[in-house]
Amino acid sequence: xxxxxxxxxxGRGALHLTVDDGRVTDLRLEIYEPPRFFEGFLRGxxxxxxxxxxxxxxxxxxxxxxxxALQAVERAFEVTLHPELRALRRLYACGEWLESHxxxxxxxxxxxxxxLDDAIALARVHPAELERGLRLRALGHRLVEILGGRSTHPxxxxxxGFTRLPRRRELRELAGELAAALPEAEALLRFLAALPLPRxxxxxxxxxxxxxxEYPMNEGRIVSSSGxxxxxxxxxxxFVESQVRHSTxxxxxxxxxxxxxxxxxxxxxxxxxxxxxxxxAAALASLAPRLPAPDPGASLLARGIEVMAALEEAxxxxxxxxxxxxxxxxxxxRAAAAHAAVEAPRGLLYMRVETDAQGLxxxxxIVPPTSQNQARIEDDxxxxxxxxxxxxxxxxxxxxxxxxxxxxPCISCSSHFLRLTVERRGxx
Amino acid sequence: xxxxxxxxGSPHGDDAIxxxxxxxxxxxxxxxxVELRTCERPGVDLLDxxxxxxxxxxxxxxxxxxxxxxxxxxxxxxxxxxxxxxxHGLGVAEALALGRVLRRLPAWLRVxxxxxxxxxxxxxxPPVAAAVGPACERVRALVAAxxxxxxxxxx
Numbered sequence: 001x002x003x004x005x006x007x008x009x010x011g012r013g014a015l016h017l018t019v020d021d022g023r024v025t026d027l028r029l030e031i032y033e034p035p036r037f038f039e040g041f042l043r044g045x046x047x048x049x050x051x052x053x054x055x056x057x058x059x060x061x062x063x064x065x066x067x068x069a070l071q072a073v074e075r076a077f078e079v080t081l082h083p084e085l086r087a088l089r090r091l092y093a094c095g096e097w098l099e100s101h102x103x104x105x106x107x108x109x110x111x112x113x114x115x116l117d118d119a120i121a122l123a124r125v126h127p128a129e130l131e132r133g134l135r136l137r138a139l140g141h142r143l144v145e146i147l148g149g150r151s152t153h154p155x156x157x158x159x160x161g162f163t164r165l166p167r168r169r170e171l172r173e174l175a176g177e178l179a180a181a182l183p184e185a186e187a188l189l190r191f192l193a194a195l196p197l198p199r200x201x202x203x204x205x206x207x208x209x210x211x212x213x214e215y216p217m218n219e220g221r222i223v224s225s226s227g228x229x230x231x232x233x234x235x236x237x238x239f240v241e242s243q244v245r246h247s248t249x250x251x252x253x254x255x256x257x258x259x260x261x262x263x264x265x266x267x268x269x270x271x272x273x274x275x276x277x278x279x280x281a282a283a284l285a286s287l288a289p290r291l292p293a294p295d296p297g298a299s300l301l302a303r304g305i306e307v308m309a310a311l312e313e314a315x316x317x318x319x320x321x322x323x324x325x326x327x328x329x330x331x332x333x334r335a336a337a338a339h340a341a342v343e344a345p346r347g348l349l350y351m352r353v354e355t356d357a358q359g360l361x362x363x364x365x366i367v368p369p370t371s372q373n374q375a376r377i378e379d380d381x382x383x384x385x386x387x388x389x390x391x392x393x394x395x396x397x398x399x400x401x402x403x404x405x406x407x408x409p410c411i412s413c414s415s416h417f418l419r420l421t422v423e424r425r426g427x428x
Numbered sequence: 429x430x431x432x433x434x435x436x437g438s439p440h441g442d443d444a445i446x447x448x449x450x451x452x453x454x455x456x457x458x459x460x461x462v463e464l465r466t467c468e469r470p471g472v473d474l475l476d477x478x479x480x481x482x483x484x485x486x487x488x489x490x491x492x493x494x495x496x497x498x499x500x501x502x503x504x505x506x507x508x509x510x511x512x513x514x515x516h517g518l519g520v521a522e523a524l525a526l527g528r529v530l531r532r533l534p535a536w537l538r539v540x541x542x543x544x545x546x547x548x549x550x551x552x553x554p555p556v557a558a559a560v561g562p563a564c565e566r567v568r569a570l571v572a573a574x575x576x577x578x579x580x581x582x583x
Contacts (some may be wrong), residue, residue, distance in 0.1 A: 059468075059469055103471075103472055107471075107472055118522070119522070119526055120522060120525045120526050120529055123526050123529040123530050124529050127529065127530055130526070130530055131530060134472070134475060134476070134530075134532075137472065137476075138476050138479070141473070141476055153468065
């Protein structure tokens with residue numbers, strides 16, 4: 001069986017299944033976007049250019065790449081951020097979470113659960129939900145715009161802070177709009193909770209950042225459901241990246257035991273429930289019976305809870321932050337190596353940078369969330385396969401796509417639409 | 429009542445043509461009721477860019493198999509879904525279809541398409557670069573048509 005392409009994911013990919021006498025003997029999520037050689041061409045560039053360059057890796061989550069790159073360079077150059085600038089960077093991240101989560105929830109994922117082909121069909125049935133999603137997303141868009149200078153491939157950040165800061169008044173006005181949007185986020189979550197989501201609880205290792213005082217976005221230690229607790233600098237002690245022949249994206253696995261693991265909203269919510277802002281925490285409590293164990297099928301709900309969290313956090317910051325006179329701290333280059341990890345909308349993003357005394361990049365390593373989730377997605381599909389094989393071809397493809405979309409994969413980020421090929425050998 | 433001109437595109441090869449046309453129009457100036465914007469992720473963002481506009485002209489790269497550099501007005505209703513160049517799961521055609529269902533499209537909407545050769549490389553290929561001027565003229569002609577429609581009729 002050969003099916004043309006997986007729609008509604010970022011980038012190009014294919015899924016190959018080999019079935020021998022009704023048993024899955026091979027399963028490969030192939031990512032055939034051409035490799036992009038980002039890590040190669042960054043070598044020799046100035047560290048100050050890094051955040052604008054990595055922002056080009058992804059059109060959906062450029063802010064996360066900027067935040068991670070800047071923090072790695074700031075660690076290398078020993079730059080300390082003004083606390084208000086740190087708060088503004090969190091506000092900036094909130095904007096991107098809103099944009100990315102809402103795009104995924106309503107435009108890419110929700111149509112699946114109603115048996116609809118796409119967001120256009122969804123708009124015919126549930127126009128009010130789509131309108132609400134567009135309004136909420138526009139708020140995220142504006143946050144990214146006022147802090148990043150523009151909403152696509154933003155350029156407003158630099159080592160030590162921002163190139164320019166929004167005015168206090170602008171932020172306070174926005175705080176009012178963000179507060180007014182909270183009931184809309186609650187309504188969105190009610191809509192999501194009413195969708196017929198599949199129930200497929202899994203034994204899986206969850207990995208996310210954890211911060212002592214807040215829900216993790218730009219900062220924290222790497223923790224896991226199996227008890228990991230590491231600084232970003234120790235990433236390699238716990239995780240290993242390897243090349244697989246069928247994909248231009250590297251696969252990530254746990255060093256100990258070689259198992260796959262899950263990053264993203266579901267992992268973050270489970271590992272950081274205690275730090276959710278009040279509205280999101282209450283929403284989680286009301287959905288607790290639906291989330292007894294990690295269930296990738298319920299990732300929509302985790303994303304919906306995070307929409308609330310991002311709105312609440314954005315409102316709090318916009319209402320209280322006091323932009324300092326200087327938009328950025330002064331810095332001087334140093335020869336050093338440093339690591340950083342942030343929570344991109346799709347999950348943990350890790351970078352390591354090495355600079356020379358002139359501040360030129362000697363080496364940059366980037367481990368995006370989708371390459372970390374890739375092995376997990378394959379495991380999930382393998383567990384799903386017996387069920388899939390019982391379905392007619394079209395339904396099987398749809399089920400695969402839905403299972404993959406639960407991870408909100410950003411294939412263009414990780415490499416470096418999906419084709420499903422099922423090779424059936426022997427008797428059926 | 430104002431008109432919004434939106435240049436759509438990405439930095440990839442000829443796909444930047446819509447942005448180049450917007451830049452040229454910005455440099456040369458447009459009548460006062462005309463607002464100029466660009467949109468680099470013409471999926472859902474296009475709906476944001478259109479929000480509140482009563483009239484709009486979109487300028488975008490197209491690939492129809494015709495001669496690169498050819499400037500043509502496209503019927504927004506005739507855009508085929510899936511025909512967009514965006515890899516982001518939702519292209520211009522889908523965004524417009526969605527906008528239509530949600531009744532978010534301007535009552536007066538025109539699309540100027542410029543046939544392109546490639547979405548690879550840095551910068552426009554010569555035939556497409558040569559189309560910036562004619563595409564700007566086409567936009568100006570549409571702006572003039574819109575203004576004359578807005579002008580109070582005789583009597």
